[in-house]
Amino acid sequence: MLRRARRKVGKAGPPTVRPARLGDLPEIARIASTSFRGMRPLPRATKWVRCCWASSPRCRYWIVIVEGQIVGYVLWTEKGGFRDKAVVELEQVAVEPGARRKGIGYRLIRTSLSQLRGTIEKRGARLKLVEVTTGVGQSAVGFYRRTLGARVVARLPEVFDGDERVLHARPGR
Numbered sequence: 001m002l003r004r005a006r007r008k009v010g011k012a013g014p015p016t017v018r019p020a021r022l023g024d025l026p027e028i029a030r031i032a033s034t035s036f037r038g039m040r041p042l043p044r045a046t047k048w049v050r051c052c053w054a055s056s057p058r059c060r061y062w063i064v065i066v067e068g069q070i071v072g073y074v075l076w077t078e079k080g081g082f083r084d085k086a087v088v089e090l091e092q093v094a095v096e097p098g099a100r101r102k103g104i105g106y107r108l109i110r111t112s113l114s115q116l117r118g119t120i121e122k123r124g125a126r127l128k129l130v131e132v133t134t135g136v137g138q139s140a141v142g143f144y145r146r147t148l149g150a151r152v153v154a155r156l157p158e159v160f161d162g163d164e165r166v167l168h169a170r171p172g173r
């Protein structure tokens, strides 16, 4: 699968995925505001992104860069404490509209999750569960199946713009 993603992004050069830095927050907020109705207007997105940043290491952003430009981000949040059996939520992921369907989101999720798992294991814990929710009207379920091997485990009524699907993935070694 990674080979497929590499091939798709080949023309623009390989994307670089790294943990976000303070200076990346305006670009993260801009992409969030472009990608999610609930993240508009931009000042509201900026406030939320800054709040999440301030709660690191509970919440952590990674970004993906193509040809020197930030084209996407993912926000991982650890749930229920810094447990020995860690449960993390993929809280938000977005790729610039013009950069979608090129394997960039796939690379962003796989690389960031691997690095996140590394930090969890460094403290002597293990990653037990990855959770993600998405609106039933959104097509992201296919993306999460592909990138995380996640499956739908529940449906929550009337959350943001309607019902949400909860997906779980149990990343084995």
Ligand SMILES: CC(C)(COP(=O)(O)OP(=O)(O)OC[C@H]1O[C@@H](n2cnc3c(N)ncnc32)[C@H](O)[C@@H]1OP(=O)(O)O)[C@@H](O)C(=O)NCCC(=O)NCCS
Residues within 6 Å of the ligand: 035, 036, 091, 092, 093, 094, 095, 096, 099, 100, 101, 102, 103, 104, 105, 106, 107, 133, 134, 138, 139, 140, 141, 142, 143, 144, 146, 147
């Ligand atoms: C969801 C999102 C992050 C995917 O990023 P991307 O870079 O386009 O994803 P990739 O190209 O790496 O896709 C990898 C695979 O996931 C699946 N996939 C990606 N987007 C999909 C979609 N909209 N519907 C169904 N499957 C999708 C496909 O299987 C794809 O492989 P393919 O290109 O061979 O079909 C991007 O579409 C986005 O930012 N959307 C707006 C924000 C959003 O909806 N975020 C998620 C909901 S919270």
